[in-house]
Structure formats: C-alpha cells, structure tokens
Amino acid sequence: MDDFKRMAVFAAVVRQRSMSAAARQLGLSTSAVSQQIRRLERSGAVTLLHRSTRKLTLTDAGERFYAECAAMVEAAERAQHQLQASRDAPSGELRLSAPVGFARHVAPALGGLLAAHPALTLRLQVDDAHIDLIEARIDLAVRFGRLPDSTWVARRLCHFALWLCASPAYLREHGEPTTPQDLLSHHWLGFARERGPMLLQLGGPDAAAQVLRLEPRITSNNQLSLQQMCAAGLGLAVMGSLDVQDDLQAGRLVRVLPDWKVPPLDVWAVTPQRDAQPAKVRHAVTALHDYLLAQPGVE
Incomplete structure (x- = not known):
C-alpha cells in the first residue's frame, strides 16, 4: 500500500515537473516528497529521476515506470468520479424488493425517476417472504406492518x-x-x-x-x-x-x-445500511414516498 502512495507521489512530481510544486498539490513538505521518491528508487533498485538545481529529468526506467503510475492514478481518479456520481445522481442498478401485491405500484412510483435518469436501471424482485437483504444484494425493500427485529434500517413512508x-x-x-x-x-x-x-x-x-x-x-x-x-x-x-x-x-x-x-x-422503506446511501436509493425512497401520499386513504 505504501508503494502505491509513493507511485502517486512520483506521478505528481512528473506531472508538476517539480518536487516543490508536487508537494504543494499533495499538501506535503518538499522534503517528504523527496523522501518518498528515494524510498521508491531504493525499493526498485533503480534511478527514476535525474535531479539538478533547475529541473528534473526522467531516466529511461523512469519514463516507463511513470506511464504505469499515471495509468494507476487515472484509474483511481475515475473510481473517485464514479463514487461522486453515485452520491450525486441516480445511476447503476437499483435492486428493489417488494411484496406481490405492491408490484403494480412500482411502475407509476418509479417511472418518472427512471425516465429522468437514463443511467439508472431497475431489478425488481417480487416476493411476499422477508428475504435477507444482504444475501440477495437488495438496495431497497418495501415492507408493510410490524417489522421483525433486525440490523436493517427502516424509514416509514406512510400508513x-x-x-x-x-x-x-x-x-x-x-x-x-x-x-x-x-x-x-x-x-x-x-x-x-x-x-x-x-x-x-x-x-x-x-x-x-x-x-x-x-x-x-x-x-x-x-x-x-x-x-x-x-x-x-x-x-x-x-x-x-x-x-x-x-x-x-x-x-x-x-x-x-x-x-x-x-x-x-404502516409502509416502510428498508435498507441494509444507514450511512452513505447512494443517490439511486435516496431518490427511489423519495419517489415512493411522494407517490404513496398521493393515493386515496394514505397518510
């Protein structure tokens, strides 16, 4: 894991063409950045950079190594963007569990959400049994009445x-x-x-x-x-x-x-976890809540 961090520091030094500039970008001291590069070179038994008072120059080994380090950093940045996107906008597959009798309400409740977010897909599992949400990889379940004790998180949608x-x-x-x-x-x-x-x-x-x-x-x-x-x-x-x-x-x-x-x-929205709910779950709960409250006899 330390080597991965050093590879990211090395990529930042090359991109910034300066250890001091890379240090400012990373929030580290220049001496800490220099130390990380030296440790990386010692662990690989190879010189990556030629240093002078004016500039840094990549060795042949450093050029080849930088290409892989840059690809690793770009992959990590893409992963971070995916996490940010999942927090901010509904996307990916929403796995929803609902009783048989409620299945006909899913389309009118979530149709608008699906239409507004083309990157969001739905997998609906219809089952009157209280299945294990973790084992079935369910993001959100609609449940009715008194709930059994569990570690899952329940929000009352309406009654x-x-x-x-x-x-x-x-x-x-x-x-x-x-x-x-x-x-x-x-x-x-x-x-x-x-x-x-x-x-x-x-x-x-x-x-x-x-x-x-x-x-x-x-x-x-x-x-x-x-x-x-x-x-x-x-x-x-x-x-x-x-x-x-x-x-x-x-x-x-x-x-x-x-x-x-x-x-x-009572009607409940049940999720396996409380914190860091992805946008697809948060928006689906809101859509279900709004739809249900518009129905006759529902409060």
Whole structure:
C-alpha cells in the first residue's frame, strides 16, 4: 500500500515537473516528497529521476515506470468520479424488493425517476417472504406492518387505511353485517399465520372499541390472492385502501361496516445500511414516498 502512495507521489512530481510544486498539490513538505521518491528508487533498485538545481529529468526506467503510475492514478481518479456520481445522481442498478401485491405500484412510483435518469436501471424482485437483504444484494425493500427485529434500517413512508370488504354477491347470499358482533358468523379470509385465531381490532363511533377473535376459513400468505378470493365471493377480508380502489370503483367489492375503523398499516422503506446511501436509493425512497401520499386513504 505504501508503494502505491509513493507511485502517486512520483506521478505528481512528473506531472508538476517539480518536487516543490508536487508537494504543494499533495499538501506535503518538499522534503517528504523527496523522501518518498528515494524510498521508491531504493525499493526498485533503480534511478527514476535525474535531479539538478533547475529541473528534473526522467531516466529511461523512469519514463516507463511513470506511464504505469499515471495509468494507476487515472484509474483511481475515475473510481473517485464514479463514487461522486453515485452520491450525486441516480445511476447503476437499483435492486428493489417488494411484496406481490405492491408490484403494480412500482411502475407509476418509479417511472418518472427512471425516465429522468437514463443511467439508472431497475431489478425488481417480487416476493411476499422477508428475504435477507444482504444475501440477495437488495438496495431497497418495501415492507408493510410490524417489522421483525433486525440490523436493517427502516424509514416509514406512510400508513394507509385498512377496510373490511366483501363482494356484493357474498353479501346477498349471507347478509350484510350491521354490528361488529355480526362479523363472527361470517366466512373470513385471512393472512396466513403460524398459529392462533385472527384478531380484528375495530374502533367505532363515540370511541367504541371491539376486538374480535376470528377463525379464517381460507388463509394465504399472498394478499393479492386474498383480494381475488374476496372479489369471488368466498368471504370477508381486511383489505388495504391502496389495493382495492379499482375493485371498489368497479363494484367488485364493497366496504362493510364503514363506520368502524381498523388500525392503519404502516409502509416502510428498508435498507441494509444507514450511512452513505447512494443517490439511486435516496431518490427511489423519495419517489415512493411522494407517490404513496398521493393515493386515496394514505397518510
């Protein structure tokens, strides 16, 4: 490593044609620069420079050696420019992980960012499982709800409303609930859990509160599948406002007990590291945040 530093000092001396000028450029004393050159010559057992009181002249070996030292310095400068560019402007490959149900939001959320920065590419990994960000080399993950303990860094992007939903066909067949207690007699679709019932917290008018223990008839680890089964009339489900706007507007789903609220769901941007985030990650987090806050039912 010391030899690399001495090679950089040697290249600066040749470019500046003076040890004193190179010393000023490098922030060193002239004697320190001279000492680095002597050590470089001793380690290689060769003379690189002829010195006089007026000028420095390269030896034949020095000319050949300088060409390689200059190439090394230029490569290091290019690497520094690449680091600076990654800090200042989005570029390179952005590796994004998102749940299946959120995948359809990626294009409208990040489309403008990708259009504005042609040097930026996107690799989207869609998976409902909480994958290891380090092992999968993920730059940014979108996660929902309560996060497990980890060393990763999470920033809350927003939270969105959760609504009780059913299809009109299901309600015609099974009746429409008018009180929270009515929900106990209905078929339920729930997100798969290891064990235990589904606990539904409801807040109603005049600060009323209910906690219901429900046994789902159908469970899945995929929220989009639950939404499709709910629209098909297989039962009631708790759906995110971010996901069901199209189904509500088209009449495939309707809200049940709209005066009773379910606690909202947090949306997180999760990254493997806190410091020195590249521009591609910082800009992507901002784009996701701005997009989400413009959606109905999102705060």
